[in-house]
Amino acid sequence: MRYSKLISKKEFQTYFQSPAAYIVMVVFLLITGWFFSSPLFLNNQADMRSLFGIIPIIYLFFIPAITMGLVAKERSSGTLELLTTLPVNDAEIIHGKFLSALGLIAVTMLFTLIHLFTIIILGTELDYGPIFTGYLGLLLLGGVYTSVGIFTSALTENQIVAFIISFLIVFFLFILEYTLMIIPSGVAGFFQYISVGYHLSNLTRGVIDTRNIIYFLSLIVFFLRLAVVAMESRKWK
């Protein structure tokens, strides 16, 4: 755990030493801001729901972009050898990198709180419960996408390849919800269960159901485990 913390601290600092993280964050905030403020002016409607609707879609690009280099870049520049020959094991490296990316997501989410303050200033009646669980859901969803991103980053030394594969995986998890009508009813229930939207919708409605939490956490654990295996595979090739 100590090593994971050290690695996440270093990775987190590295994010803010390069312009890439700032650019991605600014783009993220511009898009979410536009989706929040256009209904505000057009419909005189201010709520967080439009925000919670758009963020999972932006995540599809945002998270693969911030995770694609985490392992792939170490591999292509050779620093993976430097890092893994320090007294740290592969799981600690993966967990550290996971925490740093999740930290960046959390910071970005903090900036979206400005929309919440806008609503408060406008004096709209607010139900804080769904907002809290909505953010919780987005963080858990971010965790799932991040673990997918780290897994694909650990598979290759090419960041673009890592980006594309992780985009495909998270897009698959995301789109399942919308394909239910064309799927035979026998397996539709199963497909619904593995789609992220189904589990997220409970949380954005303000319901904390342990089944949803367990779904997110087990996906995170699953993909992080795969990432560790992908890292360890170098030893046996």
Next chain:
Amino acid sequence: MIRLENLVKNYGQVHAVDNISFDVPEGQILGFLGPNGAGKSTTLKVLTCFLSPTNGNIIVDDKYNIYEHSREIRQMIGYLPENNPLYTDMTVYDFLAFIADMRSIPKQEFKQTLRRVISKTGIEEVISKRIDTLSKGYKQRVGLAQAIIHDPRILILDEPTTGLDPNQIIEIRELIQELGKDKTLIISSHILQEVQAVCDRIIIINKGKIVADGATEELKAAHRNKTHLVLISDIPQAEIATLTQAIPALTLIETSSEADNTKYEIEFDTNQDFRKDIYNWFKQTNWVLLEMYRESVSLEDVFRNLTIDDGGTTS
């Protein structure tokens, strides 16, 4: 201190390391020599627990093996990987602080440690610069600083001078010599002068197998059974046969023309010295002997002899 036992590492069908065993006693400076692709780096990568061997084992300190005590072994080793990978977007200070943390150096000792490392490697001028702005020589010093920050008992340097200019090579070599005083040191290289200058012992490997192992001087002595002599004379090439007929022990291995004269390279068994006979032979003839000198056998020849196939190509 480090014992390799029947180490095998295959990459698919390729035997990168093919059943290597040797012992490195405490305090030895070992040169690990071989042509490119001989399996040097692979052996070191297994030793530093970056890769796992296909077969065999490495025992450190008689009690740690790479399968069960990977972390203990890595804690003991300072490692400069091939091509010196560094986190180029960090400053030297941040980078060393990160490595020190990872090496579990307590916060209160960090300043002192940093001072020691800086003075040993001479990087005080660049300590606050980003690593990607440094020259190659300084990067190499940072790589070495990173490797010695926890004062390891074992130091492993994989081709530490590749890509440096001659001045930097000399500096780094001096630094390595200095660092090796109280450590067990393994240096891999395909450059012979490097190991010749620094190492107590040399292991030459080729195609994953050990082809020579011994003290630097021993290796040279074992292969010094022929004396290589260069003669420069105005004797024409057609006439040189009379010399080799007069002294049959000589073999002519090469001739090359130089302006009015010709350069002949001659070889004979070292157990007898023919230089006097050659001089006397020239005195009897009308030809002039302008130069005669012995070319000393260097490790270069040893290396070439050991690593070149019968077909004459390096593998």
